[in-house]
Amino acid sequence: MNVLLLLPILIPLLTAIITLLFHRQSRVQQIAGVGGAAALFGAASALLVAVLRDGIQAGQFGNWPAPFGITFVADLLSAIMVVLAGLIGLTVTIYSVATINVRRTMFGYYPLVHILLMGVCGAFLTGDIFNLYVWFEVLLIASFVLMALGGERGQLEGAIKYVTINLFSSALFLVAVGILYAEAGTLNMADLARRLPTLPQQGLVTTLGVLFLVAFGIKAAFFPLFFWLPASYHTPPAAISALFAGLLTKVGVYSLIRTFTLLFVQDVAYTHTLILIAAGLTMVVGVLGALVQTNLRRALSFLIVSHIGFAVMGLGIFTPFALAGAVFYIVEDMIVLTALFMVSGVIQQLGGSHDLRELGGLYKRAPGLAILFLLPALSLSGIPPLSGFFAKLALLRAGLESGQYAIVATALAVSLLTLLTIMRIWSEVFWKPAPRHAKARGAISAIDHGHREALLGRMPIAALAALTVILGLAAGPVFDLATAAAGQLTQPDGYIQVVFGGRP
Amino acid sequence: MTVVLAFVIGGLFAVGLYLMLRRNFAKLILGLAVLTNAVNLLIFTVGGLTRARPPLVPAGETAPPGIVADPLPQALILTAIVIGFGVLAFAMVLAYRTYQAVASDDLDDMKSTDELPREETHELTETYDEARQSEPTMAEPVIETQQAPA
Numbered sequence: 001m002n003v004l005l006l007l008p009i010l011i012p013l014l015t016a017i018i019t020l021l022f023h024r025q026s027r028v029q030q031i032a033g034v035g036g037a038a039a040l041f042g043a044a045s046a047l048l049v050a051v052l053r054d055g056i057q058a059g060q061f062g063n064w065p066a067p068f069g070i071t072f073v074a075d076l077l078s079a080i081m082v083v084l085a086g087l088i089g090l091t092v093t094i095y096s097v098a099t100i101n102v103r104r105t106m107f108g109y110y111p112l113v114h115i116l117l118m119g120v121c122g123a124f125l126t127g128d129i130f131n132l133y134v135w136f137e138v139l140l141i142a143s144f145v146l147m148a149l150g151g152e153r154g155q156l157e158g159a160i161k162y163v164t165i166n167l168f169s170s171a172l173f174l175v176a177v178g179i180l181y182a183e184a185g186t187l188n189m190a191d192l193a194r195r196l197p198t199l200p201q202q203g204l205v206t207t208l209g210v211l212f213l214v215a216f217g218i219k220a221a222f223f224p225l226f227f228w229l230p231a232s233y234h235t236p237p238a239a240i241s242a243l244f245a246g247l248l249t250k251v252g253v254y255s256l257i258r259t260f261t262l263l264f265v266q267d268v269a270y271t272h273t274l275i276l277i278a279a280g281l282t283m284v285v286g287v288l289g290a291l292v293q294t295n296l297r298r299a300l301s302f303l304i305v306s307h308i309g310f311a312v313m314g315l316g317i318f319t320p321f322a323l324a325g326a327v328f329y330i331v332e333d334m335i336v337l338t339a340l341f342m343v344s345g346v347i348q349q350l351g352g353s354h355d356l357r358e359l360g361g362l363y364k365r366a367p368g369l370a371i372l373f374l375l376p377a378l379s380l381s382g383i384p385p386l387s388g389f390f391a392k393l394a395l396l397r398a399g400l401e402s403g404q405y406a407i408v409a410t411a412l413a414v415s416l417l418t419l420l421t422i423m424r425i426w427s428e429v430f431w432k433p434a435p436r437h438a439k440a441r442g443a444i445s446a447i448d449h450g451h452r453e454a455l456l457g458r459m460p461i462a463a464l465a466a467l468t469v470i471l472g473l474a475a476g477p478v479f480d481l482a483t484a485a486a487g488q489l490t491q492p493d494g495y496i497q498v499v500f501g502g503r504p
Numbered sequence: 505m506t507v508v509l510a511f512v513i514g515g516l517f518a519v520g521l522y523l524m525l526r527r528n529f530a531k532l533i534l535g536l537a538v539l540t541n542a543v544n545l546l547i548f549t550v551g552g553l554t555r556a557r558p559p560l561v562p563a564g565e566t567a568p569p570g571i572v573a574d575p576l577p578q579a580l581i582l583t584a585i586v587i588g589f590g591v592l593a594f595a596m597v598l599a600y601r602t603y604q605a606v607a608s609d610d611l612d613d614m615k616s617t618d619e620l621p622r623e624e625t626h627e628l629t630e631t632y633d634e635a636r637q638s639e640p641t642m643a644e645p646v647i648e649t650q651q652a653p654a
Contacts, residue, residue: 130580137587144594148601156602157614163595164524167536171543174584178547181577231618 004050005059005072005125007043008082011036012089012118019110026105030097033110037093040117041086048079052481056488056498058127066500067191071127075495076485077327081124081254084334087467088246089117091460095342096239098457099349104150104237112149113243116142123251127499130177130187132255133170136219140166143248146240147232158232165228169218176211183208190499193262193492202266209264209271213256220252222312223281226305230289233304234297234354238345241297245304246338250330253311257326260315261489268318276316280407283309283414290421296354297344299425300337306414307333307380310395313407317398323486325394328479332387332471336376339464343373346457347429356425361434370430372458375465377426379472381419387471390479509549516542529599529609536595540588544581551577 015036022028051057051074060069074082093113100109119139126132144166148159181187183204184195196205214225221229229249233241256275264271286306293299311333314326344354346369351359363370379386382393392415399408471478488494516538523535554573561568603609 130583134583134587137591141590141594144591144598148598151601151605153605154617156598156605158617159598160529160602160611160614161617163591163598164532164536167591167595168524168539171539174543175546178543178550178577178580181547181580182550182552187576235617 002050002057002059004043004047005057005074008040008047008086008121008125009118011040011043012114012121015039016111016114016118019114020108023106023108023111026102029105029110030093033093033113034090034097036114037086037089037117040121041083041090044079044082044086044121047074048076048083050074051076051079056495058498058501067186067188070131071188071190071499072125073127073190073495073499074125075488076481077254077257077489078124080327080331080481080485081250082121084250084331085117085120085124085247088243088334088338089113091338091342091464092239092243092246094460095242095345095457098453099239099345100237107149109146109149112142112146115139116146116243116247120247120251124254127189128187129180129189129192129259133173133177136173136251136255137170139248139251140170143244146243147236149240150236152235154235158235161228162232165218169215172211172218173215176208176215179204179211180208188499189258189262190492190496193496196263197266205264206267206270209260209267210274212259212264213271213274216252216256216259217278218252219249220256220308220312221249221305222308223278223285226282226286226308229305230298230301233301234295238297238341238348241301242338242341242345245300245341246334249304249308250311250334253308253330256312257315257323257489261318261323262492262495272316272318275312276404276407279309279313279316280410281309282306282312283410287414287417287421291417291424294356296347296356296359296425296429297341298354299356299421300340300344303340303380303418303421304337306418307337309414310392310411313411314395314398316407317395317402317404319398319402320483320486320490321401322395322398323489324479324483325391325398327482327485328387328394329391331478331482332379332391332468335464335467335471336380336388339376339461339468340373340380342457342461342464343369343376346461347373349457351429356428358435359429360432361430363430369458370426372461372465373430374426376468377422378419379468381422382415383419385469385472387468387475387478390472390475394479394482505553506549509545509553513542513546513549516545527611529603529611532611533592533595533599537588537592540584540592544584544588547577547581547584 015032018032019029022032057074059072060066061072062069093110096109096113116139119135119142122135122138123132126135144159144163147162148155177187180192183199183201184192186192186195199205218225233244260271260275283306286302286309290299290302290306293302311326311329314322314329347359347362348354350362350366353359375386379388382388392411396408396411399411520535520539520542523531523538526532526535551574554571557570557572559568559572559575602614606613
């Protein structure tokens, strides 16, 4: 068993245990929390390097041979996603040190974050579809508690919607897994990929595919299934929203990409067209929702939904080039949205509100913050030379090459509307003069807030903003990596062989 | 037997979904519980019903004799039951806390996170003012500040 495959799960588990043991000492928790996330990021990077050097890695739990034991597989897509989970975990925990209050820390904030990270990494690495369900539940339970932690009214109301709809989606997922096992007699994804094309009832396989599409679609929050997200994501503190925005919906997108490149590729004309239509509608509805919001974080929540559409669009077009674009897009999206939600937290600290009408004039007080907001925001709408531009360019070119003109036109229009939305937010928050009746408490809190904490809160945002610039300037190598990942996805034989190839 | 169970599962799904669509919080949780169990029963049924043939290997043999029940769906259900139990326990606590915070068990009273805030104009008519007062307003966001340790 390759130990590198296990570390991204063991490190968060160990960190959660340590932070739980010191639940009364918030300083120890903060140090252990950040240290654990840094270790996770390091281990994940080592895994990515190993996958790049030696190809796909696989391991069997308990050393039972492949279809019987629980398989863990890291191909390039999984490894990239785990690295990003580590990166977002690290930046969010650093940001949390500056922004999460002692009360939330005492009630288990850091253990929950690390259990969430464990669930996310497990979902990225598992090669067994029932195990994927279990990891989903691990991360969901942690996210439920994080969502409600603090017990403010808005949080609890948001949590109800979030919990209910996610439990319903888990039930659908479980139904699909049960029927899949009844039909194919296996739950190992590589084994399923071999057996599904040989089944007599191909119609049932497609039906199962659509069941998975709905279950993962709820988690990824795309078109008709996204309403829980803008109802809940803006309610918890900014650090928690940032973590959710970066990681959770992307686990849904990852699962969609995994199942719809490996398992359900029998009826591409039907399933992937369905995905493409949903992607287009997701983009449009999300960005229109963002345009009318007056609450900063609700607007950002709608932008998450809108940009899920772009990542799923790559899957819908389903060419190697489009998948590479989708992988690049997910990477960019995770970084950018985490940064934007962190900025929204700082804006609230400075301006004392989330309401765009009550904010204003922050450019005078925090010109650096204005830039930190603008960089990821422009990347989101696809302005060169930021990373979002290259991801969008790849997706659009892939769309044109495969003749999907409608989705290309939609994507372009939505990019423009995204630009409009974020420029509106930017000018409302930073540029327009501060409204006269603005509450004075914002100014007070800024003074209360120590210089060191303020710096600590901005550092991870600056790092992520710098990363969007770097990913944009070094788009070539990053895109090569995404292309290699997409190559593995479209040629699943390598994946299957490694899983059945005995011990690595 | 499979046909009977199919109808039972269908009925449970219907009951669960109906309960989840009610406005009462307690019914929502009961609906979730019924739905979870419907799914468990579904896995049990599609795994194939084999009566009184436990997958046991007799002493001295290497394989169980003849057709035996598949133990894997039952292992899956066991996992799902444990997860469902934990989630349901959390949902009940959440419901209780929300009931304390909102002072209502009607889901229609929990829409403050979904609504666009109204435009604050000064030419409000009286009836509009009254309408605003009777509605729940969203809690003021609390400013997070790090307190320096002693």
